[in-house]
Amino acid sequence: MxxxxxxxxxxxxxxxxxxxxxxxxxxxxxxxxxxxxxxxxxxxxxxxxxxxxxxxxxxxxxxxxxxxxxxxxxxxxxxxxxxxxxxxxxxxxxxxxxxxxxxxxxxxxxxxxxxxxxxxxxxxxxxxxxxxxxxxxxxxxxxxxxxxxxxxxSQVQASWQVTRATRLVAAGWSLRDIQRDVGWGERHLRSRFLDQVGMTPKAMARVLRLQTALRAYLSGRNWAQAAVLARYHDQAHLGHDVKAITGLTPGRLAELRRGAPPGSALDRLPGRVTSVLMG
Structure with a gap:
């Protein structure tokens, strides 16, 4: 290839x-x-x-x-x-x-x-x-x-509030603190995210939290450690998110990755886990 x-x-x-x-x-x-x-x-x-x-x-x-x-x-x-x-x-x-x-x-x-x-x-x-x-x-x-x-x-420009909020979501801030920081209420922030990002702040936080956990696991941590680093309540909650988002159990996802680290030749972005070959 x-x-x-x-x-x-x-x-x-x-x-x-x-x-x-x-x-x-x-x-x-x-x-x-x-x-x-x-x-x-x-x-x-x-x-x-x-x-x-x-x-x-x-x-x-x-x-x-x-x-x-x-x-x-x-x-x-x-x-x-x-x-x-x-x-x-x-x-x-x-x-x-x-x-x-x-x-x-x-x-x-x-x-x-x-x-x-x-x-x-x-x-x-x-x-x-x-x-x-x-x-x-x-x-x-x-x-x-x-x-x-x-x-x-382009006549379309992302607002500074959405640009900043996406960075704060990625940094692990709570949604309440993000709303306070950018000066928008929950409903308005959600609406602007759908316009300019395509998903709600809560959905983006869930995606990026899973990425943090997968990055930790595929960099050598165990699943319990990955759950802590990604701020999950416990390993069971991480396992639930892996299954709900990917359709795979954590063990099956790890098996199919075959040891490939985050940001490998398989992945679209440095440091992220974006793809799995299903065979």
Whole structure:
């Protein structure tokens, strides 16, 4: 498998985390569990479509997509593909996606909208242009230029209160203290998060707390220690969250990671646990 990663140009820092180009020749069906990580993802595919749906104990709608967006999720998704996989993956901050795409982020959390649905014909032309280019460097440069132009022309800007609140959530502050710090009540903060992040502050806190626990465990701690470090009441509560969010028990998730540390070649972001190969 060919995989090439690049950091975005400086003007996109804080909005975009990373670009990845990938090419996997014809292969048998593969399944990949994508964990919520506190970031938004844009997938731009040049080959076969991917079947993707949310983890669910009951019936869950499965979407067939080539190029699409995933954001505002507080539960894992499973993507399945067969044959050649070729394309690009772009990881953005939620507020960065809000600024660049100019949409209400909660709308992106409803299914997995295509680039055409979000950006119109412009999104479809972008995919065609990127697919026609001869090298990853040319594709990265073209994508950076497109995103920088949209960012410069955007009339949508995340409020400083939401930007600060997301940092405080990541730092483990209580929601009450965050509301006091930014001067907003619970209802208003929740509404603005849905607009600019795509999930509620409580949901984001849950996602990032699980990420803290997984990072601790996969860095060598045991599950009890990971629960303490992530501020769970006890190990049982951590186990419940792992199962509810990923659909796997802690033991099964660890088994499928096969010892890969946080931020490995499998993951979309440094220091986070974003993906698990299901076999």
């Amino acid at each position: 060919e995989s090439v990663r690049r950091e975005p140009v400086p003007v996109l820092r804080g909005l975009v985390y990373r670009h990845t180009g990938f090419h996997l020749p014809d292969a048998a069906e593969r399944a990949r569990l994508e964990l919520p990580s506190g970031a938004a993802t844009m997938l731009i595919a040049f080959a076969e479509p991917i079947r993707i749906g949310l983890v669910s104990e009951g019936e869950s709608e499965v979407f067939q997509r080539t190029s699409f967006l995933s954001a505002g999720r507080a539960i894992a998704a499973i993507g399945r593909h067969r044959g050649r996989v070729h394309g690009m993956e772009l990881t953005l901050s939620h507020t960065g996606a809000h600024h660049i795409l100019g949409v209400r982020m909660a709308e992106l959390a409803e299914g997995f909208p295509t680039l055409g649905e979000v950006l119109g014909r412009e999104g479809e032309l972008l995919v065609e242009q990127l697919a026609s280019l001869p090298s990853w460097e040319a594709r990265f440069a073209t994508l950076d230029a497109y995103l920088a132009r949209r960012a410069a022309d």
